[in-house]
Amino acid sequence: MKKTDLIKLSIGQIGNALAFMVFFLFMPTYFKNDVFIGPLENTLSFLIITISFTAGAITYLFAGYLSDKTRTRWGKRRPFFLLVVPSGIAYIFLGFIFPISQISMFIFLSLLATIYAVLYRLEYCAYWSLYMDLTAPEERVTTSITFNLFGTLGTVAALILTPILEELLPFSIITLLVGCIFIGSVLFAFFFGPKENLPEFREELKAQNLIETLKETISDRNFFYYLLASFFFVLGYSTSVLVLIPFLDAQSIDLLLMLPFIIPIAVLYFYFFNKLAKSRGKLHAFRFSLLIGIFTIPITIFLGLIGTGVLLFIQIFLIIAIFLFVVIAILTFQYALLMDLSPPGREATYSGVYLFVIVIPIPIGSALVGPILDFLTFEFLIWPPGTLSFACIFLITVFFIIISYFFLRKIQMKDQSPKK
Numbered sequence: 001m002k003k004t005d006l007i008k009l010s011i012g013q014i015g016n017a018l019a020f021m022v023f024f025l026f027m028p029t030y031f032k033n034d035v036f037i038g039p040l041e042n043t044l045s046f047l048i049i050t051i052s053f054t055a056g057a058i059t060y061l062f063a064g065y066l067s068d069k070t071r072t073r074w075g076k077r078r079p080f081f082l083l084v085v086p087s088g089i090a091y092i093f094l095g096f097i098f099p100i101s102q103i104s105m106f107i108f109l110s111l112l113a114t115i116y117a118v119l120y121r122l123e124y125c126a127y128w129s130l131y132m133d134l135t136a137p138e139e140r141v142t143t144s145i146t147f148n149l150f151g152t153l154g155t156v157a158a159l160i161l162t163p164i165l166e167e168l169l170p171f172s173i174i175t176l177l178v179g180c181i182f183i184g185s186v187l188f189a190f191f192f193g194p195k196e197n198l199p200e201f202r203e204e205l206k207a208q209n210l211i212e213t214l215k216e217t218i219s220d221r222n223f224f225y226y227l228l229a230s231f232f233f234v235l236g237y238s239t240s241v242l243v244l245i246p247f248l249d250a251q252s253i254d255l256l257l258m259l260p261f262i263i264p265i266a267v268l269y270f271y272f273f274n275k276l277a278k279s280r281g282k283l284h285a286f287r288f289s290l291l292i293g294i295f296t297i298p299i300t301i302f303l304g305l306i307g308t309g310v311l312l313f314i315q316i317f318l319i320i321a322i323f324l325f326v327v328i329a330i331l332t333f334q335y336a337l338l339m340d341l342s343p344p345g346r347e348a349t350y351s352g353v354y355l356f357v358i359v360i361p362i363p364i365g366s367a368l369v370g371p372i373l374d375f376l377t378f379e380f381l382i383w384p385p386g387t388l389s390f391a392c393i394f395l396i397t398v399f400f401i402i403i404s405y406f407f408l409r410k411i412q413m414k415d416q417s418p419k420k
Helices: 001-033 040-069 078-095 102-134 137-168 171-192 211-217 221-242 242-250 255-280 282-302 309-341 347-359 361-377 386-407
Strands: none
Touching: 001 040, 001 078, 001 102, 001 137, 001 171, 001 221, 001 242, 040 078, 040 102, 040 347, 040 361, 078 102, 078 171, 102 137, 102 171, 102 309, 102 347, 137 171, 137 255, 137 309, 211 221, 211 347, 221 242, 221 309, 221 347, 221 361, 221 386, 242 282, 255 282, 282 361, 309 347, 347 361, 361 386
16 A cells, blocks of 8 residues: 555544544543432443443444445445444534433433444444555554554544543533544545555455354454454453543543653554564564563552652553553554454455454443442552552453463464564
8 A cells, every 4th residue: 555545544543543532531531520420420431331332342243244245336445434424423412411311311322322333333344444455464564553653643632632622611512523523534534545446356255144254254263362362452451441531530640741751652662563573573572562561560550559749650650651562562463463364355354353352342341440440449458548449450451461362372373473
C-alpha cells in the first residue's frame, strides 16, 4: 500500500479510537455522577458497557462473513464505512439526560449504546479488513504500527480534551463533538482513502455458509490458540484500563499533568517493538514482551501507597509505564499476527471471529470491575481504604496475561525468524 493511501485510510482510525475511548473511559464516570446516583452507581454504569459490548462482540461473528460475501460497485469493505452515520448519531444522544426514571434512563442508554456498538463493529471489521487486503506480508508490522499510531492520536485526544471539555461544557456537547468527528473521519477514509481494485478481487474459496466458515476458523489449530491467547490478554489489560480514571482520581493525580510524560514513552515503545519484531520475529517478540509484563506488573500493587507530591507522582507514572508497555506490545503485534494467520479470501471472516474474541473480554472485564470497586472499599494490611480494589484488579491482570502467554507458546508459525 502506498504511504499516502495508508495515511488517508488511517485518518478514520482517529475518529474510531476517539469515540471508543470516550465511551470506554469517560462515559461510565458520566453515567455514575450524572445519571445513576446511589449504592449501585458503578454497577449500573458499567452494566451499560457490558450490554453494548456483548451485542457488539456477537455482531463480529457475522460482520466479517458479510463483508467477505458483499459485492458492490464500491467494493466489499468500503460500503460498511457508511454505517458510521447512524452509529455516530446514536453515540451523540448518549450524552443527553431526559426527565424519566432511572430505570427508563438505563434502558434508553443501553439501547443507544448497543446501536452504537453494533453498527460500529460492522464498520470497524470491514475497515480493518481493507488494511489486510491492501497490505503485503513484509509491510504488516509497519501497517499495524501506523494503524495504531493514528488510533493513539484519537486516544490521546480523548484523554487530553475530555477532562478539559467536562469542565467547560455539558456532556451532551462533548458527545456531539466526538460523534461528529467519529462520523467525519471515517467518511474521509471512505471518500479519499484507497479504493478496492474491483476487477482483482481474490479468487473465491469454496462457498460456505456462516456456520461452516466459523467451524473452519476454529479447526485452524494455530488460529484457535491465537484466539485463546488474545481473549486472555485483552481481558487482562481491559480490566486495568477500565479503572485508569477512577485510579487516578483516587490518587488525586491530574491525567493532564501525566500525559506529557506518558506520550514520549508510548512513542518509544512503538519504536522498540518495531525493532524487536525485525530482530526476533513477530511471534517471539510478542511472547518476550508479555513475559516482561508478567514479571513487572506485580510490582504495581505496592506503588502509590506511600508518600505525596513528586514521590507519589513518580510511583503512579511507573504504574502507567508498566501497563503501557504491555498494552502497546499487544497493539503492535496482535493485528500483524492476525494478518499472518488469516488465509486469502477469508480475511474479514477470520477478522470478524478474532474481533469477536477480543471484544467479549471487555464486557466481562467491566462486569468484574464494577462490583470490585463498589465492595472492596475496606482497609487490608498495607492497603488503605479504596486501594485494595485496584491492587486486586492489577493481580487479576497478571493472572490473565500468564494464561495468554501459555497459549502463545503453543502457536507454531513458519518464517518467524527475521530475515538475514
